[in-house]
Amino acid sequence: MVRHVVANTLTLMIVALVGVAIIISAGKRQFTGPGPLTQAVCFRVDPGASLRVVSRGLAEQGVIKSEQVFRVGAQYSERAGQLRFGSYLIPEAASMDDILDILTRGGASTCGSEIHYRIGVTRIDTLVRELDPATQRFETVVQFAADEEAPEDYASFASQSDMQYRITVAEGATSWQIWEGVRLAEFLEGDPGELPPEGMLAPDSYAVTRGADRETLLAEMQTRQEAILAQLWESRADGLPYDTPQDALIMASIVEKETGVADERRQVASVFVNRLRMPMRLQTDPTVIYGITEGRGVLGRGLRRSELDAVTPYNTYRIDGLPPTPIANPGRAAIAAALDPDETSYLYFVADGTGGHAFSTNLADHNRAVARWREIEAELREQQQPAE
Structure with a gap:
């Protein structure tokens, strides 16, 4: 009788252990396997959000199938307390393991909104852009020039804690235009300092943060241009x-x-x-x-x-x-x-009417090219005149 009871107990224990192993294996497959997303989405982690709140939000957006599996996987991999706030792009069919990596690795947000400040040759403007997760392309939702009053909805974007900022300097802008553009950027702080030497600011795209120092940014532009010039000179x-x-x-x-x-x-x-x-x-x-x-x-x-x-x-x-x-x-x-x-x-070149130039090796050919350009200019003026 005792032997029978012991045998039954051992059998039940084995069955239970097998059952637990099956559950763990299934959970692991679900944690590391492809997720349910059929197209990429943006997911926002609020400052101080708990693992439970994040897992619930992921499930509500259809990013994961099981909140519990996600939380257990986070705890088992010792990443439960490493969530970083921000807006993140979750790709199609991302596994829970991949999602957890995206939300805990840190660094800049990879999704959401961006304030793009453009310093050009003829104007300075501000664009608020939002990333479309499906196409992974930014779409402009607000745009205004530096000499225009900011639209009312700009303030709501600028107040977002995870807003990304980018300053783009166009090729051919002068040092004064860039210095003035940096001075006018409302999201930067500090005095821009002295006007940098002409030609020594690298036209490029610069990722910045709200409150970044103006003089430090201009110094970075100068450092980049010095490096480019030194490399190409060699x-x-x-x-x-x-x-x-x-x-x-x-x-x-x-x-x-x-x-x-x-x-x-x-x-x-x-x-x-x-x-x-x-x-x-x-x-x-x-x-x-x-x-x-x-x-x-x-x-x-x-x-x-x-x-x-x-x-x-x-x-x-x-x-x-x-x-x-x-x-x-x-x-x-x-x-x-x-x-x-x-x-x-x-030795010569002149506009050819296509946006490019006609090049010549001698003055006679150049004069013919100039005459042709004058004809094109006259034709363009005639086309622009309103009909009587």
Whole structure:
């Protein structure tokens, strides 16, 4: 009798252990296996949110199937107390293990809203963008210029604790334009300090946080530009008519202002390099304009004959060689073009009506290209005139 009872007890224990093993195995498969999401979603973890609150929110959004399995997996992997607040992109079919890793690894939010502050050549504007989880592309929901009053709904976005901030500086913006843009950014703090040297701020995209120091940000821009210039100077082509990296930076700024077509940069650089070698005056309008505006805004009109005739340090129609400083902040591509221009015989170029330029090796061909451009300009003016 006793032997029978013991045998039954052992059997029940074995069955129970097998059952527990089956449950654990099933839970593990559910924890590490593909999740139920059919398309990516954004999930927000509020500051101080508990594991239970987070697991409930994940289940309500259809991100996980079992709150309990998620919590047990978090505790077993010792990540239960490592949740980081923010908005995170949860990809399609993400496992609970993957989701837990996303919510605990830290770093910047990967989803939600972003305030994108753009410092351009002609304007400064602010965009509030929200990531569409399905396409993983940002969509603009608010936009306004620096000289416009912020819309009412901007404040609600700016008050979000996990809001991401990004500042983008366009190629060809002057140091004053960038300095002024940084000064006007409401989400930055501190004095911007002295105006940085022209050409020494790297046009790029900078991730920042609310309350970041203005002077520190400008210093980072300068550090990046110094590194870019130093790197590209070391790998420069042989025989260039530059004595210093500063000369190359001046040339790069002229190239940057003369063309917005990426494939043309090295050709434009070759024209000016060829002229320096001859020697022949550069004769480029952007340098004259910089001498007038000092980089503090846009001229907004054509150059006058008196301005083209005036002898100034930046009037390359009247001086030999390069102007004394860069005339804008060139991007990496323009610096690379100045330090490795195409090998051409071009000495002239003019707009061709397509957004690019027609290049010529002699004055006769150039004059024909100019005449054609004048015809295109006349046609465009005629098309823009209202019909009587």
